[in-house]
Amino acid sequence: MKLNRRRFLTATLGATCAGLVPYRYSIARTNDDFFEIIAAPTDQKLYEEDAPASSLWTYNGAAPGPEIRVKKGARVRARLINNLEEPTSIHWHGIRIENAMDGVAGLTQDAVEPGQTFDYEFTVPDAGTYWYHAHNRSWNQVARGLYGPLIVEDEAPAFDKDHDLTLVLDDWRLNDEGVLDTDSLGSLMEWSHAGRLGNWLTVNGLSLPEMSLRAGEAYRLRLINASNARILEIDPARFGGLVLGYDGQDLAEPQKLDYAPLLIGPAQRVDLLVIPEVGSGFEMEEISGGQSHSFVRFRIAGDGIAAGVEIKLQPNNLPQPDMENAKIVTLDMTGGAMRGVAGIMYQGQELTRDDVMRTGQLWGMNGVANLADEPLFVARRGETISMETMNNTAFAHAMHIHGHHFMITGRSGSEIDEEQPWRDTFLIGPDQKTKIAFVADNPGKWLLHCHMLEHAAAGMNTWFEVT
Ligand code: C2O
Ligand code: CU
Numbered sequence: 001m002k003l004n005r006r007r008f009l010t011a012t013l014g015a016t017c018a019g020l021v022p023y024r025y026s027i028a029r030t031n032d033d034f035f036e037i038i039a040a041p042t043d044q045k046l047y048e049e050d051a052p053a054s055s056l057w058t059y060n061g062a063a064p065g066p067e068i069r070v071k072k073g074a075r076v077r078a079r080l081i082n083n084l085e086e087p088t089s090i091h092w093h094g095i096r097i098e099n100a101m102d103g104v105a106g107l108t109q110d111a112v113e114p115g116q117t118f119d120y121e122f123t124v125p126d127a128g129t130y131w132y133h134a135h136n137r138s139w140n141q142v143a144r145g146l147y148g149p150l151i152v153e154d155e156a157p158a159f160d161k162d163h164d165l166t167l168v169l170d171d172w173r174l175n176d177e178g179v180l181d182t183d184s185l186g187s188l189m190e191w192s193h194a195g196r197l198g199n200w201l202t203v204n205g206l207s208l209p210e211m212s213l214r215a216g217e218a219y220r221l222r223l224i225n226a227s228n229a230r231i232l233e234i235d236p237a238r239f240g241g242l243v244l245g246y247d248g249q250d251l252a253e254p255q256k257l258d259y260a261p262l263l264i265g266p267a268q269r270v271d272l273l274v275i276p277e278v279g280s281g282f283e284m285e286e287i288s289g290g291q292s293h294s295f296v297r298f299r300i301a302g303d304g305i306a307a308g309v310e311i312k313l314q315p316n317n318l319p320q321p322d323m324e325n326a327k328i329v330t331l332d333m334t335g336g337a338m339r340g341v342a343g344i345m346y347q348g349q350e351l352t353r354d355d356v357m358r359t360g361q362l363w364g365m366n367g368v369a370n371l372a373d374e375p376l377f378v379a380r381r382g383e384t385i386s387m388e389t390m391n392n393t394a395f396a397h398a399m400h401i402h403g404h405h406f407m408i409t410g411r412s413g414s415e416i417d418e419e420q421p422w423r424d425t426f427l428i429g430p431d432q433k434t435k436i437a438f439v440a441d442n443p444g445k446w447l448l449h450c451h452m453l454e455h456a457a458a459g460m461n462t463w464f465e466v467t
Contacts, residue, residue, distance in 0.1 A: 027066040033077055034119065035068060036060075037090065039134070039146060040083035046200060047178030047207070054172075054180035056145035057084055063205050064168040064226065065132075065148025072127040072152050078120045080112055084141075087111030090120060091135035092150060093267060094248045094405075094424045097122045099444025102402055105136035107371070107445055107463060126316035126405075127154045128248025129222040129269040131168070139228060139453035140185055143173070143196060147226045152248075154314050159220040165211065167296060169264075170226045171198030192337040192362050194395055195229025195266075195452035201286060203296045210297045215278040216304025218311060220244060222271050225264045229452040231396065231427065233261035233288040236272055239298075244271040249405060249422035250313040261287055265398035265427040267451040274298075275306045318405050318422055319439035326386035326437060329377045331448075333428075335363035335459060338394040344369050346459070361459045363393070363450070369459030376448065376462045379440035386437045391428045397460065398451040400425040406438035425451055440466045 027035050042061050043053040059065025070076055080090050089111050091103035101122040105111035112118045124130075130150040134141035149166045157164065173196060175181040190196050203209050213219055221241075225232050236243065242254035243262070247269050254273045264270055276282070276298065283294040335341050341351040344364035349355070351369065356362045361369040366376065379385055386409070391397060405422045412433045428434045443466045450460035 027060065027068060030079060034079040035066075035077065036079050036081065037065065038081045038083055039088050042145070044145070044205065046172050046180065046202060046205070047174055051178030054174075055182070056180060057141060058145045059148050063145030063147070063170070065146070067149045067151060067166055068132070069151045069153065070124060072124060072154055074152075075121065075123050080118045080120065082112045082114055082116055082118075085114055087113050087136055088134050088141060088146070089118070089136050090132050091402075092120070092122065092130065092132050093400075094128070094130040094269075095122065095150070096125050096403060096405065096442060099403065099442065099446070102444070102446070103135045104402065104447050107447055111136040124152045126248065126318070127152045127314070128245065128250065128316065129166070129224060129271055130248050131224050131226065131267075131269070133226070137457075139196070139457045142226070142453055143185060143228050144180070144182070149222070149224055151222065158312050158314070159218065163217060164220045164222070166222045166224070167203050168205075168224045168226050169232060169295065170202055171230045172200045172202060173198040174200045186360075188357070188360060190229075191360060191454040191458040192356075195454040197230050198227065201293070201295045208294060208297060210299055212299045212301055213274070213276045214302045214304060215276055215300050216302070216306045218273060218275045218306070218309045220271055221274055222269065223264060224269045225266055227266050229266055229454060231266070231288070231398070232264040232286055234264065234284060235260035235287055236262060239274060239282045239284065240277075241272040241274050244273050244311075244313060246270055247405070247423045247425060249318070250315045251421070252315055253313060254311055263427055265425060265451065266453070267398060267400055267425045268423070268427075273311060275309060276300045278303050278305070319441055321384040321386070321407060321437035321439055323384065323386065323409075323437060326384040327377070327379060329385055329387040330366075331376070331387060331389040332366050333363070333389065333391045333393055333397065333460070334367065335369070336393045336395055336455075339392065343367055344459070346370065360457065363455055363459035365448075365460060365462040368462070370461050371463055375445070375465045378465045378467060381441060381443055381466055383440050384437060385440050386435065388433065388435045389428060390433050391430060394430050395455075396427060396429050397455060398425050398427055399448070400451045401438070401448050402446040403442045403444065404438045404440065404446070406436040408434065409437045410435035440464075442466055
């Protein structure tokens with residue numbers, strides 16, 4: 001299924017483009033210095049002006065939720081207030097966080113019941129582009145809008161506030177009325193295939209918004225893919241964009257890609273450097289399936305010329321893997337449509353095709369669907385883990401490791417090509433093998449799962465322990 005381009009185009013032709021001010025919601029703090037994050041049902045328009053509003057679930061009344069912007073090293077205090085009708089929790093994606101604050105319902109905390117609150121308090125050790133999202137029944141809660149950006153600035157950022165813009169991308173599934181399709185949530189068909197793919201792409205909750213930039217000035221654009229399952233594809237060369245960093249980790253210097261497309265998997269982020277030239281502006285396009293689909297429009301003001309702009313990046317100091325003494329871990333991914341569930345265990349029993357209908361479990365990680373009592377592996381604190389993942393399924397996946405950043409150290413059968421030093425989520429194509437390495441230096445129980453949220457719900461979910 002593809003984004004419905006015809007419909008998108010029809011809609012944007014007639015749309016009155018709200019001259020969008022960059023993402024800058026302010027967020028109130030309580031007397032005891034907590035950001036207050038209220039999860040609640042919210043009506044929000046996703047489609048054209050004359051379409052009805054969708055019934056979303058949001059943080060503080062809008063999807064995406066408010067941007068939390070703090071300095072590197074800061075202590076973040078956030079109070080989740082659950083005004084939903086189901087339990088929820090918040091995960092701070094990509095933050096090397098204290099385990100008890102990781103927000104994984106069922107592993108690091110109990111889900112927060114309706115009417116209850118939970119106080120999160122943690123330090124942000126690294127600058128970068130992160131995000132927060134619901135981590136209980138995420139396939140449902142994230143699809144309905146429970147997510148927002150979390151930006152950690154360097155002590156002396158290379159870009160000031162006016163030159164540092166957040167773009168949260170989401171592909172919503174809209175029905176024929178142009179409202180969020182909730183009937184299809186939980187469809188086994190999607191759980192067993194590529195996950196829930198939408199047909200309507202928004203940026204900061206808006207359709208084809210317009211931002212204005214000044215010619216000759218350097219901007220950091222922080223792209224966050226909040227889609228349940230869609231891998232977004234862009235080509236930064238079309239607008240002269242360079243890459244500043246991936247998944248919140250700045251590179252040593254801006255990088256010009258010599259390939260396209262640049263893939264942004266679910267939960268992944270990419271920071272781009274853009275220095276617009278004098279002129280009428282440009283659009284950013286999603287280019288999967290060989291078609292171009294504009295999702296944001298930039299107008300250019302002024303007649304400045306970039307003269308010797310020098311961008312000084314300050315990469316975070318992440319622990320370097322010690323490959324000589326690494327513990328070798330293998331992860332074998334199986335199951336799903338086309339390959340079947342034979343040999344996958346769930347709650348101590350081998351899955352049959354009938355069980356699939358009954359339990360919704362159909363993917364395996366080393367032959368086990370979903371969280372087992374035993375971890376996938378146990379690491380001594382400080383030990384380097386070298387993990388080789390083999391994707392023996394017919395689908396691509398976006399594998400996320402909680403609490404740590406890792407390096408990609410090898411790939412074979414490469415269909416998906418990402419070259420970057422540090423990530424918290426890696427893409428892996430069908431029948432592809434990918435090696436990563438990281439120092440397991442954060443004690444606790446950590447989730448490792450596919451961030452295509454339907455896949456995680458249907459079994460691609462495991463955990464490891466650092467002692
Ligand atoms: Cu962004 Cu376990 O999640
Ligand atoms: Cu997956």
